[in-house]
Amino acid sequence: MTPDSRPLDGIRILDFTRVLAGPLSTALLADLGAEVIKIEPPHGDDYRAIGPMKNGQSALFTVMNRNKKSMVLDLKHPDAVALVRELAAHADVVVENFRPGVAERLGIGPDALMRQNPKLVYVSVSGFGQTGPYAHRPAYDIIVQAMSGLMEATGDPEGAPTLVGEAVSDVVAGLFASWATLAALLQTQRTGCGQHVDVAMFDTTLSFLATSMARFLFTGKPARRVGNRHPLSAPFGVYRAQDGHFALAVLNKKLFDALAAAMAMPQLAHEPRFQTDELRSEQEPALRALIEQWAGALPVEEVVRRLEAAGVPAAPIWNIAQAVDSPQAQARELLRAVHDDRLPDLRLPTQPVRFNGAAPNRVERAPALGEHTHDLLAGLLGCGLDKLAELREAGAFGATPTTTH
16 A cells, blocks of 8 residues: 555445445445445435535435445336346445345345346345344334344443433444455455345444443443443543532552542542452442532543542533634644535545554545436446437436436
């Protein structure tokens, strides 16, 4: 790899995904140079119409579909299916998130497309996977959070199970799908044989619950709701100061002793009830009272300053605006300016891993619906103007007019 190239330059992906998990997985790959051709129905990805909206553009669609090209095909039309099969011969990867069985019924399932291209990596992203008794259930993020154990482990112990404040099951599935795509591409490179990759939101969220899983496997007990504290360690959680809250992470005796000194209560380091992490966890209410009595006389900024000076991990509680505009996020270039006539002053996120010796991540706007249909069909399949007109007249692009630059 040279400094002016990206890790996935030359990889071509046909992307049939919509909404969040699938589009995020392909956006991450597009950031690193992959050519992602988003194949949309005539009405477009559902996310194009989901707010918040600005100048007629969806925030969610814009972020999840950066760096992609849009082609409109009506997959209920046989000519459109024939085009997909031809396109598959020119692709390295297909990613779809139809309900299990839908791709096969449309004629673009893994068997059909891998006959066209035996080296094809075909990635299916779904709620519960391609097999099992729940495979055909519809799944949204909240459904998977509810069924995976995540929601039951989140919230106040005296309250109801709580939805995590992010579409975490969708995001985790997208991350696993992008990782799985790369692993399958590497195997295909070594063996010359493609494969079908099965990614399920339920599976990936369950795998994501690393500490809950470890605890259950060793104790037989499910994770319990503990509110704003760690379920196993203390003091490890969110605590109140004079003007707000701060986060504190004390995971061992050395850090606890440093905390006691920073609070001007060095005697705490010698109390028998605080000598081990397990004991401190049992005594968390007493520890919380001591910490909040000390911190309650100080603003958050001063609490954090004193703890950091003592080598104790602590932080203010930021909102998303404070996080993305922080000096750290700016130094790491986690948001990049993007030119888009539809959205002046647009900034977009990019995949966060840094590659030494590679060109910076690609950061380009999301496409208009069908913006690249004609150019891609002409460039990849050699369709001339007459053929494109014939396909349009036959209905392969649907009845909805599309932009065809």
